[in-house]
Amino acid sequence: xxxxxxxxxxxxxxxxxxxxxxxxxxxxxxxxxxxxxxxxxxxxxxxxxxxxxxxxxxxxxxxxxxxxxxxxxxxxxxxxxxxxxxxxxxxxxxxxxxxxxxxxxxxxxxxxxxxxxxxxxxxxxxxxxxxxxxxxxxxxxxxxxxxxxxxxxxxxxxxxxxxxxxxxxxxxxxxxxxxxxxxxxxxxxxxxxxxxxxxxxxxxxxxxxxxxxxxxxxxxxxxxxxxxxxxxxxxxxxxxxxxxxxxxxxxxxxxxxxxxxxxxxxxxxxxxxxxxxxxxxxxxxxxxxxxxxxxxxxxxxxxxxxxxxxxxxxxxxxxx
Numbered sequence: 001x002x003x004x005x006x007x008x009x010x011x012x013x014x015x016x017x018x019x020x021x022x023x024x025x026x027x028x029x030x031x032x033x034x035x036x037x038x039x040x041x042x043x044x045x046x047x048x049x050x051x052x053x054x055x056x057x058x059x060x061x062x063x064x065x066x067x068x069x070x071x072x073x074x075x076x077x078x079x080x081x082x083x084x085x086x087x088x089x090x091x092x093x094x095x096x097x098x099x100x101x102x103x104x105x106x107x108x109x110x111x112x113x114x115x116x117x118x119x120x121x122x123x124x125x126x127x128x129x130x131x132x133x134x135x136x137x138x139x140x141x142x143x144x145x146x147x148x149x150x151x152x153x154x155x156x157x158x159x160x161x162x163x164x165x166x167x168x169x170x171x172x173x174x175x176x177x178x179x180x181x182x183x184x185x186x187x188x189x190x191x192x193x194x195x196x197x198x199x200x201x202x203x204x205x206x207x208x209x210x211x212x213x214x215x216x217x218x219x220x221x222x223x224x225x226x227x228x229x230x231x232x233x234x235x236x237x238x239x240x241x242x243x244x245x246x247x248x249x250x251x252x253x254x255x256x257x258x259x260x261x262x263x264x265x266x267x268x269x270x271x272x273x274x275x276x277x278x279x280x281x282x283x284x285x286x287x288x289x290x291x292x293x294x295x296x297x298x299x300x301x302x303x304x305x306x307x308x309x310x311x312x313x314x315x316x317x318x319x320x
Contacts, residue, residue, distance in 0.1 A: 008084050010034055010084045010085075012039040013080060014089070015072040015076065016043055017043070020048040020050045022092035023059075024054065024057045026091075027054055038060060040059065040076065044067060044072050051063060070168060084157060102155070105157060110191040111161065113190070114180075115155030115193055116193065136217055136221070152177075161305075165182075167299065174216055177217050178220065181228070186300055227292065230292055235282055235285050242274075249268075252267060
């Protein structure tokens with residue numbers, strides 16, 4: 001298949017920090033799996049010789065001083081120009097042999113193809129991480145109403161229009177959550193490819209902190225839900241406050257109807273305040289919903305501003 005008379009430009013994006021043990025193998029494996037691709041290694045101010053080892057095996061290398069995976073991916077998406085992007089971690093846990101399947105999904109019309117991790121050994125995907133991933137995946141699916149199987153996978157392929165319309169805000173490992181939400185929001189076609197997930201080789205250590213990064217991801221989900229779906233978010237808060245006000249105020253009303261007195265005046269003030277805040281919360285949700293719709297339209301227009309899959313055609317189908 002060709003794009004407007006030429007082969008698609010494929011970029012392999014490898015964000016990394018202190019991956020000197022594995023980076024050369026990752027670059028070599030993906031260069032072999034996708035021989036027409038350019039491998040870009042963006043180093044996040046490593047304290048070892050990750051950058052020089054990547055350069056020795058032919059990668060295009062750059063350094064990003066601001067710490068955090070999200071900051072690195074933001075720089076990658078801004079600086080690298082391609083038709084298809086493959087994002088993979090530099091820890092040699094993902095299978096380069098499946099990169100072709102991810103790219104094929106983009107050529108077939110998907111805007112994002114996610115590598116669904118399937119552990120080859122138990123140590124590769126620890127039970128705590130499996131449980132946390134399932135919990136966060138289920139939570140995100142409930143919030144945004146679309147099923148997801150592995151929202152934290154670091155192995156994905158993207159179309160150009162996905163990458164260039166993505167308003168990345170995350171600084172750290174929350175980046176995968178934002179990638180998923182962006183696709184769900186714009187109702188993009190998303191594919192999945194089951195890929196082997198290997199254990200880290202000896203001498204390599206994970207930079208992911210299970211509890212700290214898990215809470216950061218939860219906070220990101222809640223923030224995205226409040227920003228992108230403000231009516232149910234603020235409506236739920238307003239509803240909780242309203243129910244609380246009714247429960248607290250019902251005895252006061254009954255007493256007033258029987259005696260004409262309000263004996264617990266502080267409680268009455270609290271009930272009145274809860275009712276006011278409940279109404280304000282509902283109004284805030286409605287107002288922010290119009291703002292969210294405006295942002296959604298801007299993102300959609302940006303997305304549509306880039307050539308879509310209509311220009312992915314077989315060579316024999318193009319007019320002479």
